[in-house]
Amino acid sequence: MMALVQAARRARRESSEPARGERHEPGASRVVLVASLLSGAALAGLVALDVLTDRALSRLPVHDALHIEMVGAQWWWRTRYADDLGGPGFEVSSDLHVPVGRPVVVTLKSVDVIHSFWVPQLHGKKDMLPGRTTTIQFRADRAGSFRGECAEFCGLQHALMVFNITADPPERYAQWRALQASPASPPEQPDALRGQALFPGAQLRPMPCRAGHAGRRRARPRPHARRQPSDDRGRHGGQSARPAGSLDRGAAIAQGRRHHAAQRAGTGRGAPTGQLPGDPEVTPDPALGEARDRAGGRDGPRAGQLAVAALRQTWSDPPGFMGMLEAIDHKTIARRFIIATLVFFLLGGLLALLMRVQLARPQAHVVGPEAYNQLFTMHGSTMMFLFAVPVMQAVAAYLVPLMVGARSIAFPRLNAFPYWIFVMGGAFLYLSFALGAGPNVGWFAYVPLSSSDYAPGKGADIWAQMITFTELASLLQAIVLITTILKMRAPGMRLDQMPLFVWATLVTQFMVLFAMPAVMIGSSSLILDRLVGTHFFNPAKGGDVLLWHHLFWFFGHPEVYLIFIPPLGFISSIVSTFSRRPLFGYRAMVLALIATAFLAFSLWVHHMFATNLPEIGKSFFTAASLAIAVPSAVQIFCWIATLWNGRLDLKSPLYFVLAFFVILVLGGLTGIMLGSVPLDLQVHDTYFVVAHLHYVLLGGGVFPLFGAFYFWFPKLSGRMLSEAAGKLHFWLFFVGFNLTFFPMHLLGLHGMQRRIWTYPAGLGWDGMNLAATAGAFLIALSVLVFIQNVVFSLRRGAVAGANPWGAGTLEWSMPSPPPPHNFDAIPVVHAADPLWSPPGQPAFVGGLATHAREVLATTAVEARPDSRPLFPSPTAWPFWSAVATTVLFVGSVFTPWAVVWASLPVAVALICWFWPKRREIARSVALEQRP
Numbered sequence: 001m002m003a004l005v006q007a008a009r010r011a012r013r014e015s016s017e018p019a020r021g022e023r024h025e026p027g028a029s030r031v032v033l034v035a036s037l038l039s040g041a042a043l044a045g046l047v048a049l050d051v052l053t054d055r056a057l058s059r060l061p062v063h064d065a066l067h068i069e070m071v072g073a074q075w076w077w078r079t080r081y082a083d084d085l086g087g088p089g090f091e092v093s094s095d096l097h098v099p100v101g102r103p104v105v106v107t108l109k110s111v112d113v114i115h116s117f118w119v120p121q122l123h124g125k126k127d128m129l130p131g132r133t134t135t136i137q138f139r140a141d142r143a144g145s146f147r148g149e150c151a152e153f154c155g156l157q158h159a160l161m162v163f164n165i166t167a168d169p170p171e172r173y174a175q176w177r178a179l180q181a182s183p184a185s186p187p188e189q190p191d192a193l194r195g196q197a198l199f200p201g202a203q204l205r206p207m208p209c210r211a212g213h214a215g216r217r218r219a220r221p222r223p224h225a226r227r228q229p230s231d232d233r234g235r236h237g238g239q240s241a242r243p244a245g246s247l248d249r250g251a252a253i254a255q256g257r258r259h260h261a262a263q264r265a266g267t268g269r270g271a272p273t274g275q276l277p278g279d280p281e282v283t284p285d286p287a288l289g290e291a292r293d294r295a296g297g298r299d300g301p302r303a304g305q306l307a308v309a310a311l312r313q314t315w316s317d318p319p320g321f322m323g324m325l326e327a328i329d330h331k332t333i334a335r336r337f338i339i340a341t342l343v344f345f346l347l348g349g350l351l352a353l354l355m356r357v358q359l360a361r362p363q364a365h366v367v368g369p370e371a372y373n374q375l376f377t378m379h380g381s382t383m384m385f386l387f388a389v390p391v392m393q394a395v396a397a398y399l400v401p402l403m404v405g406a407r408s409i410a411f412p413r414l415n416a417f418p419y420w421i422f423v424m425g426g427a428f429l430y431l432s433f434a435l436g437a438g439p440n441v442g443w444f445a446y447v448p449l450s451s452s453d454y455a456p457g458k459g460a461d462i463w464a465q466m467i468t469f470t471e472l473a474s475l476l477q478a479i480v481l482i483t484t485i486l487k488m489r490a491p492g493m494r495l496d497q498m499p500l501f502v503w504a505t506l507v508t509q510f511m512v513l514f515a516m517p518a519v520m521i522g523s524s525s526l527i528l529d530r531l532v533g534t535h536f537f538n539p540a541k542g543g544d545v546l547l548w549h550h551l552f553w554f555f556g557h558p559e560v561y562l563i564f565i566p567p568l569g570f571i572s573s574i575v576s577t578f579s580r581r582p583l584f585g586y587r588a589m590v591l592a593l594i595a596t597a598f599l600a601f602s603l604w605v606h607h608m609f610a611t612n613l614p615e616i617g618k619s620f621f622t623a624a625s626l627a628i629a630v631p632s633a634v635q636i637f638c639w640i641a642t643l644w645n646g647r648l649d650l651k652s653p654l655y656f657v658l659a660f661f662v663i664l665v666l667g668g669l670t671g672i673m674l675g676s677v678p679l680d681l682q683v684h685d686t687y688f689v690v691a692h693l694h695y696v697l698l699g700g701g702v703f704p705l706f707g708a709f710y711f712w713f714p715k716l717s718g719r720m721l722s723e724a725a726g727k728l729h730f731w732l733f734f735v736g737f738n739l740t741f742f743p744m745h746l747l748g749l750h751g752m753q754r755r756i757w758t759y760p761a762g763l764g765w766d767g768m769n770l771a772a773t774a775g776a777f778l779i780a781l782s783v784l785v786f787i788q789n790v791v792f793s794l795r796r797g798a799v800a801g802a803n804p805w806g807a808g809t810l811e812w813s814m815p816s817p818p819p820p821h822n823f824d825a826i827p828v829v830h831a832a833d834p835l836w837s838p839p840g841q842p843a844f845v846g847g848l849a850t851h852a853r854e855v856l857a858t859t860a861v862e863a864r865p866d867s868r869p870l871f872p873s874p875t876a877w878p879f880w881s882a883v884a885t886t887v888l889f890v891g892s893v894f895t896p897w898a899v900v901w902a903s904l905p906v907a908v909a910l911i912c913w914f915w916p917k918r919r920e921i922a923r924s925v926a927l928e929q930r931p
Contacts, residue, residue, distance in 0.1 A: 065103040065137070068096065072108070072115030072128050072150060074454075075157040081177070090180050096148075096165045099173040103139050113449040114545065116152035116610060116685065119165055120751045124681025125151050127610040129546060130448055131539025134612045140167035151685035151753045152610075153442050155449060156369050159756035300846020301825045308824050310850035315408070315821040317874050326874040328416050329820055330409035334398030335716065337419050341391035344426055348382035349783065351375050353776050356740075360773040362761040372757035373440040374459075378433055380443025381463060385470045386426045388701060389512075389559065392566040393477045395708065396505040398716065400481060402811035402818060403499050405490025405827045407848075407855050408871055410483035413878050413913065418473035418480075420882030425469020428890060432462045439463035442755065444556070445526065447537040447548045452530045461530055461893045467523040468889055471516045478509035478516075486860040490810065491845055493829040493863045496590075499809050500583065501569030503590050507597045508565045514601065515558040522551035532896055546611060553604035561600040563697055565593060567704030568635060571657050574704075574711050575639050577807040578654040579646025582833055585638035592631035592638075599628040609680050618677050625675030629668055636661065651805075652726030656707030659734050663699030667692060670745070685755075688748025694741045706733070706786070713793070714800030718816045721797065725789040729782050736778025743768040808833030826856055829863070852923050870924050877913035884909045 067082040080091045098104050108117050110128040118125040123138040140146070150161040168176060299307055317327040327333065355375050358366040367375065401409045409415050432438055439459035441450040450460040485506045489498070498506075525536040526548070535541035537548055576583045583589065602624040609618060639661075648654065670692040674680050683689060706729070713721050747768050752759065759765055803812035813835060814823060826848070830840030845865070848854045853871035858864055884905040891898025 063103070065105045066098060067105050067107070068098075069107045069109070070096075070117060072110045072112075072117075072154075072161075074112055074155050075150075075161040077161075077163050081180070092180060095163055097173060097176050098140055098165060098167055099170045100140050100143050100167050102170070103137060106136050106138075108134050108136065113154050113454055114152050114446055115150045115154050115161070117148065118151040118685070118753075119146050119148035120682060121146045122148075122165065124678065125610045125684050126681070127152060129611065131545060132612065140165070143167050143169055147751070149753060153446070153449070153685075153755040155454065156373065159369065159758055297850060298846060299825055299848045299850055301844040303825065303846065303850070307850045311821040311824065312819055314851060314853060315819075317820070322876065323874070325876040325879045328412040328872075328874050328878070330397055330401055330412060330415055331716075331818065331820075333416050333419050334394050337394035337397065337422070338391060340419075340423050340426070341387050341394055344382050344386040345391070346783070347430065348379050348387060349780065351379040351382070353780055355379065356773040356776040358757065359759075359769050361770065362759050362763075362766055364758060367757070369757045370440060373442075373755075374433065374438045376755060377439045377442050377463070378429075381429070381439070381466065383697075384443060384559065385466065386422075386429075388563040388697060389474060390422055390470065391705065392508065392563065392701075393474065393481070395705075395712075396481055396501075396508075396566065397477065399712065399811060400484055400502055400505055401488070402715075402814070402822060403502050403809055404485060404488060404493060405810050405823065405829065406484060406488040407822050407826065408488075408853070409480060410488055411480050413872055413875065414476060415480045417878040417882055418476045420879050421469055421476075421885060422473040424882060424886040425466050425473070425889070428469070428886070429462060429466045432459070437462065444552060445523075445548075447526065447529075447545055450526060451537065458893055461527060464523040464527045464530075465889050465893055467519055469886075471520045471523075472885075474512050475516050478512040481505055481509045482513075487857050487866075488855065489829075489858055489863045490826055491828045491856070491858055491863055491865055493858075495861055496587070497829060497832045499569070499832075500572035500586070500589055500593075501566070504565050504569030504572075504593055507593045508562055511558055511562055511565075511597050511600065515555045515562065518551050519555035522548055522555075525551075527892070531892070546608075549608050549611070550604070553607045554601070557604045557607065558600045560696065561596060563701045565596060567660075567701050567708070568593065570704045570708040570711070571639065571660060573807070573809065574653045574657050574707055575642050575646075576833075577711070577805050578649045578651060579643050580649070580806075581642050581646040582808075582836070583638065584641040584645070585634075586832065588634055589638055592634045595631040596628060599624060599631070603628065606675055606680065609677050610684055622675055622677055626672055629672060632664075632668060636664075651710075652721070652723055652730060653707040653711040655727060655730045656703045656710070659730070660699065660703045660707075663695055663703060663737070667695030667699050671696065683748050685753050686748035687744040687752045687754055690754050691741045691744035691748065694737075694744075698737060698741075703733075706730075709786075711805065712811075713790075714804050715811060715816050715818070717794055717797075718800055719793045719797035720800050720804060721793045722789050725785060725792075729785045729789065732778055732782035732785060736775045736780075736782055739775030740772045740779060741775070743771050747772075803835065808836035810834055849927055852927060854927060868927070870920070870927060872920065875913070877909060881906065881909040881913055 069080040069082070071078040071080075076093065078091060078093060079096055080089060082089050106117065108126060108128045110130050112130065114130070115128040116125050117123075117128060117136065119138070122140060123136055126134060126136045128134065144167055146165045146167065148163045148165055150158065154161060297307070299311060315329070317323055317329050317332060354367065355372065358364055358372060397409060397415060401407075429438075437458050439445070439462060441455050441460050441463065445460060445463055448454055450463075452460075485498070485502055525534070528534040529536055529538065529543075535543045537543045537545055539545060572583055572589065603621065605613065605617060605621040606625045609621075670688070674683070674689065674692060710721055710726055713719070747765055750764055750768075752763070752765050800816045802815055804816075805812070810827060810829070811818075813827065825844040825846055827834065827844055828840070828842050831837035845856070848856060848868065853873065854868050855871055856865060857867045857869055859866050884902070888898060888902035888906055891902050
């Protein structure tokens with residue numbers, strides 16, 4: 001913060017003229033290095049302290065321990081005391097009694113879904129997994145009553161699954177135990193009869209019924225009627241292999257329809273990179289052929305108006321309704337994608353606001369438990385799968401081709417297909433929610449709660465297929481962006497000269513390729529268990545409940561960094577532009593991004609500390625959870641060094657970035673706390689984690705995203721957003737955010753578990769929940785200000801020039817908004833900030849056709865000219881392919897036969913998509929034969 005104050009002081013004291021390209025102060029490198037090393041050393045000390053504390057807590061003396069077995073069921077507890085002190089064993093319902101000062105060993109089991117045993121004042125949370133047995137140890141050092149609860153979401157009445165532990169002096173405990181060992185009277189009350197049916201053969205003492213028993217459950221399979229899935233179906237015999245067909249004996253030139261197909265394959269070395277056989281394929285401003293270029297045949301720096309007009313016409317999408325379906329311009333698709341994700345952001349925000357209204361006061365009845373479970377499931381699923389990751393990819397799809405100097409994005413038709421798939425998947429989820437068939441099993445859909453036994457209906461199936469929709473779209477988008485970055489950069493833009501946002505995008509998309517398949521496999525396995533009768537997650541048939549945890553969180557924790565890493569690129573661009581300095585520590589920043597990506601895949605198990613993990617496993621994942629803070633610290637130090645040496649221009653984008661520093665530090669500190677096993681077991685399923693999650697995702701993702709909107713909005717629209725409205729938006733959002741989520745830290749430390757639809761009065765939670773609800777309304781007001789600012793600016797905003805901020809990267813070298821073909825001539829890059837550097841020679845390359853969608857491909861590392869691929873023309877087949885794929889995915893929710901029959905229209909659409917057109921073949925041949 002001192003660096004920001006110092007930079008602001010300089011901004012007022014010194015000249016406002018930009019001082020781009022000036023060197024940073026000599027001592028800055030040493031300061032950043034020392035700060036990074038100190039951060040790493042402090043985190044290493046915390047790891048050692050955490051490991052020692054966890055082992056000390058897990059090795060309580062068990063001599064003369066009291067042994068209790070506790071079984072969880074929806075939504076109550078059965079407790080069995082083992083033979084002790086010469087007396088018989090017995091069972092009680094819900095409440096426990098233990099003697100003061102004596103170690104207690106509790107064996108935990110579940111007979112239906114995942115539960116957890118959590119008594120904040122005695123022991124941390126411990127999960128109870130079906131098919132697994134675990135134990136905990138604790139000791140009550142004082143007499144009193146301690147509130148316990150199931151902290152893991154377990155269905156409709158999760159909020160009411162509570163119990164009490166009464167710690168008595170040894171004499172009083174012995175009296176209570178003797179009373180319990182006496183024979184039980186026959187059950188008479190209806191609830192007692194239900195309890196006897198639930199646990200046949202158990203001798204239950206008549207106890208006062210708790211609130212959790214009073215609610216009438218809807219007609220559905222109960223734990224005692226646990227249905228065993230049907231036996232494995234007989235395996236089908238393998239089908240006969242079809243004999244291989246013979247090769248076509250036609251001439252190669254006839255099959256390939258290319259003149260070079262007649263040439264025989266050779267074994268000699270190919271032509272060197274950038275020097276294709278014959279005349280140069282791309283020449284820097286050739287003097288020969290200037291007249292032809294001006295006439296509109298090829299592009300280049302001296303191409304005339306006819307050539308520019310031809311480029312515009314060639315790269316434009318068709319007009320009209322069919323043109324809307326055929327559009328493949330990456331800017332058009334990205335704008336639609338961004339708008340769609342923002343619509344889902346608004347819908348998810350409205351759901352969150354309704355949840356906060358319900359929780360503003362204790363015992364409120366704005367919505368019931370079933371509706372609340374659907375609300376928080378839809379909210380989490382919307383924000384994680386329909387907004388946070390897709391919006392980052394959408395922004396990248398717009399900016400990356402412009403930042404790397406490309407005329408288009410790689411695979412433009414494939415770029416359109418994920419957009420249609422994404423929109424149809426999101427619409428399917430919300431249509432189901434509107435019709436009353438929305439999912440209610442949480443955005444994480446833990447099994448067996450999401451199995452057909454405990455989640456009847458189609459809600460869980462719809463959720464699982466929504467995962468398939470969105471993850472397929474993300475995987476395809478990742479392929480498009482990776483190819484664009486590696487093969488379509490402007491000549492001369494080496495890897496070490498790419499803008500940091502492009503680096504962040506490249507790292508993120510590789511993470512998508514490794515993370516997304518895990519959750520797609522998990523959701524597909526869940527659908528098969530529910531629809532076909534497989535047993536991937538059924539312990540009774542050899543499946544494993546914990547397998548879902550591993551599959552989901554192997555994706556789920558890297559997903560946090562899929563959301564977090566692209567904003568680091570936003571921040572780097574904004575900090576550099578508004579401090580008027582090249583970014584300090586470019587290579588260190590790149591290495592920090594890569595290190596963050598690698599470490600992100602070694603953290604997923606810290607979501608599972610409450611399960612029975614080996615001690616060595618806990619230590620490893622604790623160390624990884626803390627180590628990932630080091631590369632983040634390196635980046636923060638580099639940004640601060642840039643700001644320290646800069647002259648700040650305090651505009652709206654920079655306001656959001658400066659707020660990011662404050663909020664991310666708070667979110668990072670709570671993340672380090674949650675990486676500690678002893679503390680994580682106390683607060684894992686409380687509102688402390690809700691606060692941490694939103695400080696990281698909203699603070700680390702949405703604040704920079706709003707800054708990016710204000711920064712690049714002139715490039716998207718050609719208009720400037722209102723600066724006054726932007727600052728009003730910022731302050732409302734900043735105050736509302738902290739008013740909403742900071743009290744949640746305290747709520748978690750006071751024992752409020754998350755995912756509960758109501759809570760009793762008198763626990764001290766009322767005031768903090770009311771404050772959080774007031775903050776949520778402030779956030780909603782700030783978003784309305786932003787929407788009004790965008791709508792007004794699109795109509796009457798100040799006209800933006802090509803580079804209104806004086807930035808240094810290539811996207812600011814073209815008009816705002818960019819033309820369909822992006823660049824009139826492909827630039828040659830000689831520095832990391834081309835617009836801030838002295839112009840080099842050659843400045844542009846020419847020679848690409850203006851009457852065809854011809855692009856320049858370059859080598860992956862050095863960005864040397866490599867080839868001139870011809871891109872396809874607009875077509876509606878990506879849209880129709882998405883429609884056919886949607887029919888397949890939606891149909892498979894209701895019958896597995898949809899996969900068979902709906903594959904036919906998918907195959908037809910894809911064949912039509914990729915079928916070669918005579919006109920395109922002729923154009924390609926003509927381009928290959930030109931001199």
